[in-house]
Amino acid sequence: MTELTNKRIVVLCGGVGAAKLLRGLIKVVDPKSVTAIVNTGDDLSMHGLHISPDLDTIIYTLANEINPDTGWGLKDEGWKAMDMVAKYGGIDWFRLGDRDLGTHLFRTQKLSEGSTLSEITHEIATKWGVAVRVIPMSDDPVRTIVTTVGGEELNFQDYFVRLSHDVEIANIRFEGHETAQPASDVISEILTADIVLIAPSNPLVSIAPILSISGIEDALRKRSENVIAISGIINGKALKGPAGRLLNELGYEASATAVAEIYKNFVGTFVIDDVDRSECKRIQELGLRCMITDTVMTDGAKSADLCRTVLSEIIN
Amino acid sequence: MTELTNKRIVVLCGGVGAAKLLRGLIKVVDPKSVTAIVNTGDDLSMHGLHISPDLDTIIYTLANEINPDTGWGLKDEGWKAMDMVAKYGGIDWFRLGDRDLGTHLFRTQKLSEGSTLSEITHEIATKWGVAVRVIPMSDDPVRTIVTTVGGEELNFQDYFVRLSHDVEIANIRFEGHETAQPASDVISEILTADIVLIAPSNPLVSIAPILSISGIEDALRKRSENVIAISGIINGKALKGPAGRLLNELGYEASATAVAEIYKNFVGTFVIDDVDRSECKRIQELGLRCMITDTVMTDGAKSADLCRTVLSEIIN
Numbered sequence: 021m022t023e024l025t026n027k028r029i030v031v032l033c034g035g036v037g038a039a040k041l042l043r044g045l046i047k048v049v050d051p052k053s054v055t056a057i058v059n060t061g062d063d064l065s066m067h068g069l070h071i072s073p074d075l076d077t078i079i080y081t082l083a084n085e086i087n088p089d090t091g092w093g094l095k096d097e098g099w100k101a102m103d104m105v106a107k108y109g110g111i112d113w114f115r116l117g118d119r120d121l122g123t124h125l126f127r128t129q130k131l132s133e134g135s136t137l138s139e140i141t142h143e144i145a146t147k148w149g150v151a152v153r154v155i156p157m158s159d160d161p162v163r164t165i166v167t168t169v170g171g172e173e174l175n176f177q178d179y180f181v182r183l184s185h186d187v188e189i190a191n192i193r194f195e196g197h198e199t200a201q202p203a204s205d206v207i208s209e210i211l212t213a214d215i216v217l218i219a220p221s222n223p224l225v226s227i228a229p230i231l232s233i234s235g236i237e238d239a240l241r242k243r244s245e246n247v248i249a250i251s252g253i254i255n256g257k258a259l260k261g262p263a264g265r266l267l268n269e270l271g272y273e274a275s276a277t278a279v280a281e282i283y284k285n286f287v288g289t290f291v292i293d294d295v296d297r298s299e300c301k302r303i304q305e306l307g308l309r310c311m312i313t314d315t316v317m318t319d320g321a322k323s324a325d326l327c328r329t330v331l332s333e334i335i336n
Numbered sequence: 337m338t339e340l341t342n343k344r345i346v347v348l349c350g351g352v353g354a355a356k357l358l359r360g361l362i363k364v365v366d367p368k369s370v371t372a373i374v375n376t377g378d379d380l381s382m383h384g385l386h387i388s389p390d391l392d393t394i395i396y397t398l399a400n401e402i403n404p405d406t407g408w409g410l411k412d413e414g415w416k417a418m419d420m421v422a423k424y425g426g427i428d429w430f431r432l433g434d435r436d437l438g439t440h441l442f443r444t445q446k447l448s449e450g451s452t453l454s455e456i457t458h459e460i461a462t463k464w465g466v467a468v469r470v471i472p473m474s475d476d477p478v479r480t481i482v483t484t485v486g487g488e489e490l491n492f493q494d495y496f497v498r499l500s501h502d503v504e505i506a507n508i509r510f511e512g513h514e515t516a517q518p519a520s521d522v523i524s525e526i527l528t529a530d531i532v533l534i535a536p537s538n539p540l541v542s543i544a545p546i547l548s549i550s551g552i553e554d555a556l557r558k559r560s561e562n563v564i565a566i567s568g569i570i571n572g573k574a575l576k577g578p579a580g581r582l583l584n585e586l587g588y589e590a591s592a593t594a595v596a597e598i599y600k601n602f603v604g605t606f607v608i609d610d611v612d613r614s615e616c617k618r619i620q621e622l623g624l625r626c627m628i629t630d631t632v633m634t635d636g637a638k639s640a641d642l643c644r645t646v647l648s649e650i651i652n
Contacts, residue, residue, distance in 0.1 A: 101434045102438065108438070125426065126421050129384065
């Protein structure tokens with residue numbers, strides 16, 4: 021495996037699934053050679069604070085501070101602030117723990133002083149001792165907006181958390197993506213990495229916002245031979261979250277193949293789970309290499325195994 | 337004392353000293369007949385949050401939730417958020433406890449939705465079961481700015497908390513006061529109250545911002561026979577805070593008489609502590625009634641005694 025150690029790996033990331041992948045990846049390659057480019061379409065302004073759920077999930081996981089029961093938020097968390105907000109009748113459905121609030125307070129203060137989200141993210145990651153380079157997809161605001169079949173427009177967290185994604189969706193768009201620029205080094209990292217991984221995150225609401233930013237999909241196309249996507253759909257649904265259902269609602273098949281179809285123009289290798297091996301032929305017909313392995317990352321060791329398997333086959 | 341019970345009392349308030357006065361006052365008169373008009377010149381924006389220290393000190397005190405050790409903030413407080421901010425190297429000199437943060441989150445969210453500070457203050461007070469009507473001096477931003485002898489301009493909390501008011505001041509101004517309007521009912525409350533009390537708060541940085549708002553001093557002048565000010569200066573200095581020193585730095589004598597001089601045009605009765613009885617003659621020469629009593633509010637009972645003494649003498 022030593023030949024993998026210093027390979028430079030870029031990972032396009034949503035939240036929980038990507039965090040699990042990274043947790044394994046840093047056991048296989050030098051964390052300092054890993055760059056995570058993270059979705060910020062889920063970001064929100066609430067209580068006056070700038071909240072970046074996916075960035076925080078990635079950093080907290082890499083810092084071994086993630087709440088293991090939820091996959092988001094910090095361990096050893098307190099809820100005094102939220103209890104007060106609830107007492108006042110304020111917005112308490114987006115659960116912000118007391119420790120977690122410290123991150124949002126710091127980020128918001130620094131943004132108000134003119135720092136970029138990239139700079140602040142770097143500061144936060146550094147203070148946690150995270151060696152992976154964590155970069156938001158853009159320093160400009162891009163907001164994922166879903167339209168329900170009833171025509172209502174919802175901010176992503178309204179849909180995802182407040183309504184527990186229990187409402188049928190007719191459309192998804194990424195407000196601001198037309199003018200947003202990739203954060204500094206996003207394009208150069210993609211163009212110069214040995215391998216670009218697309219994490220098994222939700223293709224429609226975690227990876228698509230990243231792809232919507234000017235120049236990112238073009239850069240991936242140039243590197244498609246070295247771009248590996250891991251299917252977030254296993255046996256027709258996501259392990260967590262509404263990806264399968266969303267695919268159906270937006271006119272796709274809920275299958276690994278459908279995800280491969282979405283990614284086919286900028287991906288060289290598509291990784292599916294053993295249970296979906298029957299889909300390999302269709303994926304190959306899309307012009308992609310199909311890799312079959314165990315993709316369920318139940319712990320850090322299995323996540324590392326997945327990364328080792330995937331990277332070895334491509335790099336060797 | 338029954339004749340006092342239903343008298344309508346308006347109190348002009350800063351933070352800690354005013355809160356102590358109110359805590360006694362509501363033992364002497366019906367809390368529902370008391371209106372607190374509170375300084376917001378100390379308000380600040382920090383971490384993206386709108387913080388109103390004097391409003392919170394008043395409400396927390398009346399709710400019996402104030403931290404008894406500090407006189408500000410909440411009891412049973414946690415510091416997880418601040419510990420995180422400190423970890424990140426953020427601004428941690430203005431101590432915001434986890435419970436207290438809930439108040440700022442709620443306030444900031446409601447402001448962003450278009451509620452006025454008055455409306456939000458009423459909601460917060462109501463949720464705490466506070467029967468006193470608590471009104472900010474203005475819904476418009478007014479910010480107390482101090483200029484040091486070195487010419488540096490500082491926001492009030494920078495001066496007061498960050499620098500522990502340990503720097504010589506050349507000037508104080510209230511940014512925004514020229515265009516700020518009194519909050520709804522501030523003027524009518526003053527004009528129709530049986531008694532207007534000026535709490536023993538800092539005359540230069542707690543009461544002066546209130547007086548700087550258009551129409552408030554005029555309203556007080558019309559009621560001056562029924563306006564009673566309690567000196568915040570005892571034996572040449574404040575019991576707490578830099579009032580004595582500030583008076584000196586800005587060219588006043590550090591004495592109860594100097595405060596009476598500042599207030600003389602809109603106050604009928606000036607209350608001084610027993611230890612300052614020698615100043616009564618000078619205060620009378622300013623055209624004010626001088627009342628001498630024990631003004632040190634070491635507990636709620638002594639605060640109630642002070643209120644009973646002052647109100648009885650004027651009302652009877």
